[in-house]
Amino acid sequence: MTIAPLTAEPRPAVVTPRRRYWAGIRRVLTRKPGRVAGLVILVFFTLMGTFGPMLYSDNLAVDPNAVYAPPSAEHWLGTDFAGSDVFQALVVGSRYVLLTCAIAGVFAVGLGTAVGLLAGFHRGLADSLLMRATDFVLTIPGLPVLVVLSTVWAFGSPLEMGLVLGIVGWGGIARAVRSQTLSLRERGFLEAARSLGLSNRHILVKELLPNLAPYVAMNLLLAIVSFVEAQVGLFFLGIVPFTSTNWGVMINQAVFSGGALQSPEALMYLLAPLVCILLLITGVVLFLDAIDELFNPRLRER
Amino acid sequence: PDSGAKNGARGGVFTTVDANNPITPGAPMNPYNANGNSFVSFNTMRLGWDKKNPLNPNDNFPGLAKSWEMKGDSLIVHLQDGAKWSDGTPVTLDDLKLSMALGYTQSAAAVGARGLTEGLNVSSVEPAGAGAFEFKQAPGTKNLTFTKQVLGQVIVNAKVYGHLVPADMWDIIHASQQVDPAKAKDVKAAAAKLTGVGKQVSAFAPQKDISAGPFVVRKLNPGSVILDKNKNFYAAKKVGPSQVVVRHYSGNEQIWGFMKNGELDAAPFTAIPENVLKQIESKGYQRTESVSYVQASLAFNQSRAPYDKKEVRQGLAYLLDRAAATKVGQPVGGQTAAAPTGMVGQMTQAWLTKDQSSALEPYAHDTAKAEALFKKAGLTKKGGKWYLANGKQWKMTLQTVNGFSDWISASTVIANQLSSAGIDTKPQLSADFGKYQEDMAAEKFDVGWWLTAVGSTARGDFQRLYGESDGFTANGDKASHTDKKGSGNWMHGPVNVTVGGKRVNPGDLTAQLAGLDNESAKPIINQLAQVTAQEVPVIPIWDYTNVKFYNEKNFTNFPKNGQDDLLGNFPGTWMAQGYIQPKK
Amino acid sequence: MTHNTTTASAEAEVRVRDLTVHYRIEGTEYPAIASVTLDLPRGRITGLVGESGSGKSTLALALMNAISEPGRVSGGTVHVDGVGEVTALSAKQLRAVRGSALGYVFQASQNSMNPLRTIGRQILDLGRSHDVKDLPGLLHRARELAERMGLDGKRVLDSYQHELSGGMRQRLGIVFALVLNAKVLILDEPTTALDVLSQAAVLKIIREVHEENHLSTLIVTHDMGVVSEIADNLAVMYGGRIVEHGPALELLRAPSHPYTKALIRATARITGDLASARALPGRPPDLTTIPKTGCVFRERCAFATDVCTGSEPRLEEFRPGHRRACHADVALVRTSPATPKGDVS
Amino acid sequence: MIEARGLTRTYRTRGAFTGERTVHALRSVDFILPKGGAVSFIGESGCGKTTLGKILTGIETFDGGELLIDGTEVSKLPPRKRAPYFRRIQMIHQDPYSALNPTRTIDQILGDPLRMRARATGAGSSGVRGRAAELLELVGLEPDGVLPKYPHQLSGGQRQRVVIARALTVDPEVLIADEAVSMIDVSLRLGILALLHDLRTRLGISLVFITHDVATARYIGAGGELHVIYRGQVIERGPTDDIIQAPVHPYTQCLLSAVPIMRGREEPGPDRLEPLAPLDEKAPADGCLFAPRCPFADEGCSAARPALEQLGNTGQHHACFHPAPRRVVGVEIQPAGV
Amino acid sequence: MNVKGLVRAVLTKLAGGAVMVWVVASFTFFLVHALPGSPGKVAYESYLSQGLSPDEAMAKVAVIYGYTSQDPLATQYVNYVSDLLHGNLGLSISYSGVPVSQVIGNALPWTLIPILSGLLISFAIGTTAGVVAAVKRSSRWGGALSLSASLIAGIPSFVLAILLTTVFHTQLGWLPYGETNDPWVDSGWSAAYIGSVAYYAILPVATYVLISYGGWMLSMRSSVASVLGDDFILASELRGITPGTRLRYIGRNAILPLFTTLAIACGYLFGGAILIENAFNYPGLGRLLLQSIGSRDYPLMTGAFLIITIAVVLANIIADLLYSVIDPRVRR
Ligand SMILES: Nc1ncnc2c1ncn2[C@@H]1O[C@H](COP(=O)(O)OP(=O)(O)OP(=O)(O)O)[C@@H](O)[C@H]1O
Ligand SMILES: Nc1ncnc2c1ncn2[C@@H]1O[C@H](COP(=O)(O)OP(=O)(O)OP(=O)(O)O)[C@@H](O)[C@H]1O
Ligand SMILES: [Mg+2]
């Protein structure tokens, strides 16, 4: 018996993979108007957080004679308790919130993914130890501990705040990644990779990680929503010492010293950061819709 | 269905919030509990009510005591005719004795050993004729405020609290009152025993309220307490409202909300922004103002450059526009502070003569003077920025505390003023007061906010400046001084200062105030004010004002501006004197 | 019960006429089955074979009028005796017909029972859904049926799905389909996930209950061996068309369509010359790649000519009871040893 | 060369809230796989076939017996030393859908092990792409079309070919095919079977073929040995064709009887048996494992467990007290009327 | 189900849980004691800022000092652990000597009432909406439902609390705020009292429900979507099972995985919803904890943390158990 070349495949037009990859991503992002909107919002805030604060000095101009002024051509969103421009405060304050979320997100995802991957992949003792650590992180009550931590350790900079949020917030991701890893582990391609003798690093990074990416990304975005809530919440509660203007501080000031709930004058001051938070989260949620397709080549192509 | 709406229906329900005793859900109904649900002047009664008269600490409104007088070392107190408990039984010697004893287990135990110059120093209570009782001072006592101490004690019912104290209670008290240094050990042991009793007392939760005050607790909710008028109160006829509702609050903004809805008949001061004030006033609330013996200041760590130079501190005092800061920080409850004297404005006026006070530098806002002083201190100005003598740029971090929203707001303005004058300033916040104090004691800050001029006594005021935080510890009328790190001295002011050509030690001067009558105290107070104005250990930004709101929708006849002694007291005290009558 | 399987003129219980089903993919509709005409005679087992994606399941579902989004029946009719036009029934009537007159059996490994309810309760649910008054009687009948299939009736009715093996589940699937006295039984790949032993047992049972209940049975599979063992008639599907349809024995012995012939040759057998087996060239078309004009099989066909590109062959009877859709000569196809296109060995 | 001596694997499972359960997945399995040879294992579902395959590729461990690869007992080696042995044994997975990483292109899927191999052998990685193309051609795929694609863009048959090509990247000496064609469309199966057979003859790669489908085993195992497993135990073994034509163990006979007859082309064998009752979970403690289902069992069968014995001086071995050759498979008939 | 195996499994899990509780409790103990500042000093300054004279403030603070342990931290830890083993949570500092267990017990109902009922309501609403969204997912309406749920779920809880309060209390005056019940109604198991508690709980419960139902809905939606793809659903359709019964099939199968989440959520509930309780001035555990942190009430803090920890650990165990009870595939 001889081998018959069984196929006469039609030759497809050769397109470079890279071009196709980006075209696929573009297609995914533009498939629904919501995603475009989400992306635009996120890009807008990123730009605002990156370049906005460069436009204004840290100490915004104050004007004791124009406290809680209504919106005007000069002050687009009115002024705050010290007569500073609310719009400027909003721009200056965006950096802290965004940077914190970014740092916390990177940290939580990094740690959570690493722990979940290693635990799921190695099983045995390493798994037990890592999962106990994860259980520990999941068991400690997050917000209360944050409150305590913020008192022990002043989170002056977004870096510190982000790190702490990340430290408290990686457990969920680790658990999700682990259970996903466990199920992927039984898949043929992983068994194949192992019996081919590919290194563990290769397996973890090249084989597992891309398959986990949608889960990680999904969890990351969910985590970001909770980070926004936690951090702005801490400022709102007035627990975290704030060094500079940020949205949480603005809400806190508006409610607790501006009387925004009682008086319409300070309402702008309250609403401006609230709307920004809502907008940011809307952007995240709308963008979330595209994540699955972004990471899955099969969905990406359709 | 808010309780305000019930006012009309039930007639005479007086609704308020109690700033000193916010309701603490779950805490016992016990005046000795630090968070207890007991309401001073309503169901928590005293013999008298301190008028906070700076010139006479013993000046009181009558409470359960109709009148009193010092006879030698003893205070003779005449109880009100018909001083009764809400269960109808009269207030007896037992009640008074027990209340004094309980007082010891609380505050006196902690301060009793301080040479008997302060605190409660009663060594016995005895009957002195019909309705009169004699409160004897402990031997060797030099307490000028004995009357105030006795009258200020909470009077509780012996039937309710009696079982908490041991039979030999007074022996223990006497043991704790010995001044002989050889007996220090016994004193300590006795104090410990008293503390032990105190623990039980403070944790004790009476099931039912028995009050000698105008009201008695009917019902305690997590969100409010309802007090019924005490029919057996000695002045029940004068008391207008038939019920009092004290509402719980946990933040100022809540009180604003209550008032905005017209739910309160009277409310104490809270930091209020002007826009909210407008809203509240449009609801018919009126405002009374009286003196409040607290001041918000910026304090310096005088061991740190450039604040180690008094010229720099003086210069800053000139540079700061305190009025602008007040306008943003405390527009309603504050008054721009005058010169730094260590006391609030009214106290300064009371204790210093016109000449004396006008001789003090008022530090009116004056940039030119400030720059001159800075230059004199060796600072230089280049390109609009100030540089220190060592060539580094002058950057200031202004430390503030979370939750003190007025300080935070004012800091923004101050930072702005200083920055535009060439001193780069950034406000920075501590997480809470605990953290702030600890960091302050650990000398982590150069400049920070500090409450000064606390209380109506000059000694209390100056102790804030020349006491523990400046390294001074009073022993009798002398003070020892330490500069050690970690000793609590974070101000590091000079030990000896030359004022008016005289070298004085402000710590010693402050300690001396303890045992002096008004006339002998005045020159010392003047000296201390001079020291303060010259050295500027703190820059006062504003004097707090004691603001109260009232609404005449349901009741009339509230105390008015000018009645500072009344306004500084509690609504129950007013009612016992016939204020607050239902609207006809 | 005796049934003469050789009756030539068995009446058709189910008559499918010009049935067409379209699926919408990315906004475009593609025919998954096109103009299918097929009779399921009473008392006969009709086998439906074809490669993956040829439209077998779609046809089976269409018989129940159960094509769901994004698909739809876009033309033709299905007539079932005693029920009427299935394609014209209202949703309510349709529900009443399904499970009672028309029984449907799923592939074994896929789980066709609610994992949270015991089998017995699900039988009761079925009874209630079809307004059966005598529920205990229904249970009794289910138990009997199960026992007929070699199961422990009582135990099985008290079990959850996960407590049963694939073969047992498959038999229970048949119980579900028959317990309400269905006359038409449709089995979609009933043995695909089973091993040989279970497969043989299930096939035997199907044959038995089919005969006992005098059913019209359609059995869908992609396995020539399975269908040859059990079917009386055979329909071969390719690209959504029935390309050959006739008596099983004749069709297997002498296939008249190039596709049927190639399919039989491509089946791994336990007997015969190893070397004579040949895989089909190319790959089965999927919906979007089915040629729009001409013969759907022509690209893989050894007999293709220019005619095949231009016009689509119609399914025509070339012999009583045997139909095919091919332009090539019957005799040529049957006798030619020609290898399929692309097979150069 | 692989030699297994008494391979045994027992699973003990304990659910979170359930009692312990012991499963004998493999009971003392012996076999020898010579270079370029082929061994097939057949048996019904759950008999331990996959477990054996996994043990042979080093993914699963065994708890009894010995596994010798080129004469070396691998289980005694430390993990690092073990790897090179197992690298020479590669697995072809049953399910070509899950056997390929959906997020990677075929280029990457083949490139990674090739690069690793190139590094190991000291060759540069410049030849990787060429080698990948070569391998794809070897398995009958057109490299330029396939390399840039993702797995989902390929058909089942194409995927299985890629899986085989991937196994070949590390120059294996043995391929384990666990139900390697059962998920592939009928019309394409034969192509894969032919490919595997060809690899064996052309490249001298040994094959272990694991299936429940005797017909496919016949295509690959031609010239090799066929082992019939029942509940973890090999109950019959011998040259593939001999066993198919004349099985002696009743279980083998049942299994072969169950293969459907292609009517019109075959007729049932004369001794064909009826389908078996479903597998009963409870195994007899020490009798013949098959006794409860065996149509020929007597009391003796449930008293002792038969061991594997040679049948006369043929190559066939069986574990049965009542061996009797029966012809059960279909018999081909010549197409008559055409 | 194997009873002996079950008992052993439960005991093993409880033992593991106890270890976890110990680890977390020790962690929080040391964390809490690392807080700067002392209860007395904090209280003193806060009394001063309230306008009390130094004497009065000192008198009040003296009581608090009496409850502040001066022992070294290690000794305090040993005492704490041994007290715990005796079921004693210690005495609160800021409540000057009231047992911590009593303080927590007082606050507990005010967490459980709004949050537990909020949790259950949001679970009910969320899962129902999830079914609708999944069944109608291809329609515009289903998509809008999902999107709105994710958006609302993304709003920080306190933000929503502020908005609701502003609208329904401040502006419209329809709903009460800041109290737990009508002070004039006597507490007890009377209809009036319960009604009043319910009425006053509307805003906090509504806030909780709004922010959390979206999460349930989204999980339920994806769960239903995967169940809808299960063959038994198609099978039941082809068997002519009534739509009602089929919906029940779908619902039951889809809700299974959510039950464990619900059980665990019940555990976290003991932490109170700090932000919501605070925004509504509701005297539950969350606010208690916050207060105790502010006043450096170490025993109260560790006690509150301990309760949360125990609840979460227990909830996890119960979730495990529950799953094996309600899912026949897990129980054997
Ligand atoms: N829901 C659907 N949406 C889009 N296309 C579908 C859908 N269901 C089936 N198809 C397509 O319709 C065609 C016929 O499918 P069908 O399931 O009937 O094939 P089959 O012959 O049963 O195949 P198999 O042997 O794989 O089960 C296939 O090309 C398939 O991709
Ligand atoms: N990891 C494991 N833990 C516990 N039991 C297992 C495990 N793997 C396999 N088994 C059990 O071992 C026995 C043999 O399993 P194996 O997968 O080898 O069977 P198989 O012959 O490949 O079956 P199939 O034909 O269904 O694939 C089965 O009863 C199975 O339940
Ligand atoms: Mg199908």
Ligand SMILES: [Mg+2]
């Ligand atoms: Mg297997």
